[in-house]
Amino acid sequence: MEDERITESSGLAASRAHPGVYWTHNDSDDGPYVYAVDSATGRTVATVTLRGIGDPRDVEAVSVGPDGRVYVADIGDNMGGTWPKVWIYAFPEPKRLADTTVTATQYTVQYDGGPRDAEAMMVHPKTGRVYIVSKEKQDAGLYAGPAKLSATGTNRFTRVTDVDLWVTDGAFSPDGEHLVLRGYFEVGLYAWRGGRIEHLGEPRMPIQQQGEAVTYTLDGGTLMYGTEGEHSRVAAVRLDDDLLSPQARLERERSDGEGGKGGRGGKDSAGDDAKEADSGNYYVAGVLIVVCTAIGMAARRLLGRK
Numbered sequence: 400m401e402d403e404r405i406t407e408s409s410g411l412a413a414s415r416a417h418p419g420v421y422w423t424h425n426d427s428d429d430g431p432y433v434y435a436v437d438s439a440t441g442r443t444v445a446t447v448t449l450r451g452i453g454d455p456r457d458v459e460a461v462s463v464g465p466d467g468r469v470y471v472a473d474i475g476d477n478m479g480g481t482w483p484k485v486w487i488y489a490f491p492e493p494k495r496l497a498d499t500t501v502t503a504t505q506y507t508v509q510y511d512g513g514p515r516d517a518e519a520m521m522v523h524p525k526t527g528r529v530y531i532v533s534k535e536k537q538d539a540g541l542y543a544g545p546a547k548l549s550a551t552g553t554n555r556f557t558r559v560t561d562v563d564l565w566v567t568d569g570a571f572s573p574d575g576e577h578l579v580l581r582g583y584f585e586v587g588l589y590a591w592r593g594g595r596i597e598h599l600g601e602p603r604m605p606i607q608q609q610g611e612a613v614t615y616t617l618d619g620g621t622l623m624y625g626t627e628g629e630h631s632r633v634a635a636v637r638l639d640d641d642l643l644s645p646q647a648r649l650e651r652e653r654s655d656g657e658g659g660k661g662g663r664g665g666k667d668s669a670g671d672d673a674k675e676a677d678s679g680n681y682y683v684a685g686v687l688i689v690v691c692t693a694i695g696m697a698a699r700r701l702l703g704r705k
Contacts, residue, residue, distance in 0.1 A: 400423070400441055400630060400631050400633070401440070401442045401443070402443040403629065404425075404434075405425060405434055405443070405631075406627070407425040407426045407427060407429070407611075407628075408423045408425065408612060408626070408627060408633075409423075409424065409459050409460070409475075409518070409567075409568075409627065410423060410458075410460040410461040410568060410611070410612050410625075411612040411613065411614040411623055411633065412461045412469070412570070412614050413615065413617050413623075414463065414492065415463050415467070415492065416467070416494060417435070417496055419437065419439060420435050420436065420437055420438065420444060420496065421435070421438055421614070421623065421633070422434070422461050422469055423436055423461065423625065424461055425458070426458055426459055426475055426627075428455070428457075429458070430454075431448055431503075432447070432448055433446075433449065433461065433471060433490075434446055434447075435493075441633075445497055445498060446498045447490065447500075447501055448498075448500040449471070449488055449490060449501060449503040450502055451504075452503050452505045455471075455473045455486075455488075456473055457474070457475030457476065457477065458475070459474055459475040459519075460518060460520035460521075460568060462522040462570070463492060463522070464522040464529075465525060465526075465527050466527055467491060468490060468492065469489065469490055469492050470487055470489045470520065471488045471489070471490075472517075472520035473486040473487070473488065474487070474508070474517045474518070474531060475517070476514065476515070477516070482514055484508065484509055484553070485507075485509075486505055486506060486507060487506040487529065487548070487554075488504065488506070489503060489506070489548075490502070506548045507553045507554060508544070508553070508554050508556055509553050510531075510542060510555075511556065512558060515531075515533040515540075515542075516534045516535060517532060517534055517542075517566075518534050519531065519532040519568050519569035519580065520532075520569075521571050521578070522571075523571055523575055524573055524575045525575040526546075528543065528544060528546060529548060530542065530544065531544070531556055532562055532569055532580060533562075534566055539561065539566055540558045540559075540560065541558070541559050541560045541561075541562055541594075542557060542559065543557055543559050559594050559595070560596060562596075564580055564585060564587050565582035565583065566580050566581070566582055567583060567610060567611050568580075568581055568611060568613045568625075569581070570614040570615055571591065571615075572619045572646070573615060573618070573647070574619060574644050574646035574647070575591060576590065576591055576646070577590060577599070578596060579615070580613075581604065581610060581612075581613040581624070582610070583609065584610070585601070585604075586601055586602055586604045586613070587600075587601060588601065588642055599642060600641070600642055602622055602636065603636050603639075604622075604636065605634040607625075607632075607634070608627065608631075609626055609627045610624060610626050611625055611627050612625030613625070618647060618650050619638075619643065619644050619646055619650070620637060620638055620643065620650065620651055622635070622638060623635055624636065
């Protein structure tokens with residue numbers, strides 16, 4: 400991320416209208432801004448300013464829906480789940496990439512069972528239904544919104560299943576058949592069963608300072624992992640064949656038949672990042688990052704309560 404304004408990239412979503420471009424945002428109180436970043440250069444190619452909404456409090460996730468809109472989730476709660484309401488904003492994905500101000504739709508969200516701290520919001524690419532996953536592993540769960548969000552009332556999100564993972568972001572595969580969820584140091588891939596999930600495996604994941612974001616490339620064959628920090632690096636890790644969703648598997652087989660390379664460890668633009676994910680220093684570096692991150696999060700929470 401070359402943009403000096405992007406210091407806490409907390410979500411990623413592949414643009415459907417502009418291949419190779421990814422939407423991201425800062426968390427905390429950065430303001431009503433969403434950034435379009437060119438994955439080839441890391442440069443911001445458009446800044447979208449949202450109007451018609453309240454002051455964003457803790458934006459944690461972004462997703463592009465089948466209706467051509469970008470959904471932004473103001474759902475973070477560093478006080479451990481105390482906010483009675485959170486919000487989702489949506490705006491049409493611009494046809495032309497340029498700095499612009501758009502009027503966004505604001506949706507009010509409440510959880511059945513009371514407030515939750517959450518950082519993952521996903522829009523299903525086929526049905527358009529919005530889902531949220533709460534963050535902390537001891538009580539993480541998948542919550543389903545109504546079939547269609549209402550801009551005039553409160554949208555109640557209902558818990559549909561438990562999640563055995565510390566979750567900082569998630570994304571559906573482009574065909575809607577798989578769901579990937581990541582935490583700071585672990586990742587899970589699931590088959591999507593109409594609101595239920597079935598664990599399939601753990602894709603490779605690189606070591607990152609504070610792993611916050613994950614999304615699929617448009618072809619569904621690679622996971623893009625993001626982290627917070629100034630000039631942070633987004634790491635591309637090619638999915639192994641056995642973890643591909645049905646559509647992505649067909650596309651890879653077609654590509655292989657035309658002379659492309661597939662399979663585990665196949666050399667592509669994600670090769671270096673995949674090697675990093677498998678390095679022998681994973682355990683030691685992971686332990687150090689866990690300790691440092693835990694200390695930082697504890698300090699942040701204590702300061703937030705003063």
